[in-house]
Amino acid sequence: MKAFKEKSSIQQIITILILVSTASLYAQAPSQIFEMGNAHYAEGRYQEAIDTYRKILDSDLESAGLYYNLANAHYKLNNVAPSIYYYEKAKLLDPTDNEINNNAQFAQKMKIDGITPLPESIFKKWHSSILNFLTIDGWAYTTVFFVFLFVVLFVSYYFVSQSATKRILFLSFTVSLIIAGISLMFAYNAFAKAEKDNPAIVFAIESQVKSEPNLRSTDAFTLHEGTKVMILDTVKNWNQIRIADGKTGWIQAADVKKL
Secondary structure (H helix, E strand, O other): OHHHHHHHHHHHHHHHHHHHHHHHHHHHHHHHHHHHHHHHHHOOOHHHHHHHHHHHHHOOOOOHHHHHHHHHHHHHOOOHHHHHHHHHHHHHHOOOOHHHHHHHHHHHOOOOOOOOOOOOOHHHHHHHHHHOOOOHHHHHHHHHHHHHHHHHHHHHHHHOOOHHHHHHHHHHHHHHHHHHHHHHHHHHHHHHHHHHOOEEEEOOOEEEEEOOOOOOOOEEEEEEOOOEEEEEEEEOOEEEEEOOOOOEEEEEHHHEEEO
């Protein structure tokens, strides 16, 4: 019995060591897989890079860098819809990255559809540019930071006796409070916009947009791969969409991929 117990203890120790090692490998796996994908990309093996990057996505992990590299690999293979799709995904996570935005513009040139957006007022353009300057989380963190700064400055104001310093602190915590309020407003607007918008990319090489959600209805217009649309409604396997010039219609759900 003693020998059996000793063997059992050894087996338990080995099992624990294997589990710890496995957990460590899993913890390192995403970064290792990412580097492996980068190596494939550097060697010009773009499809292998795509397959490698997708392993990370399959584990429910994402990042702007991952989407950006995926988009670059698809761009090298002239995969119009996937490259535009993943650049858009990267922009959602990091809207201020210049490399992502520049490469996304190059990918847009591969599209067939030339759609002229509806004109916007100067105020709306200004508001959109500021709103898109940060992500929802970015605006939220900015709000928290300036609220914290306001509290620190406000408390410091009551512990300082010098009038000149008190004036500076008063001005500083007032400005901090104003910036916090503005940041909160943009955070709310960004969240409301994200809740309202439902963008998607056309993945079908060519898709006939219908006037009604059935194949027997008349054709409204034709879209090609890579075009960005807004999904307004869904009926069974059909999505009602709006494109940048304001036209609306119904497209088969299988022809688009939601962002």
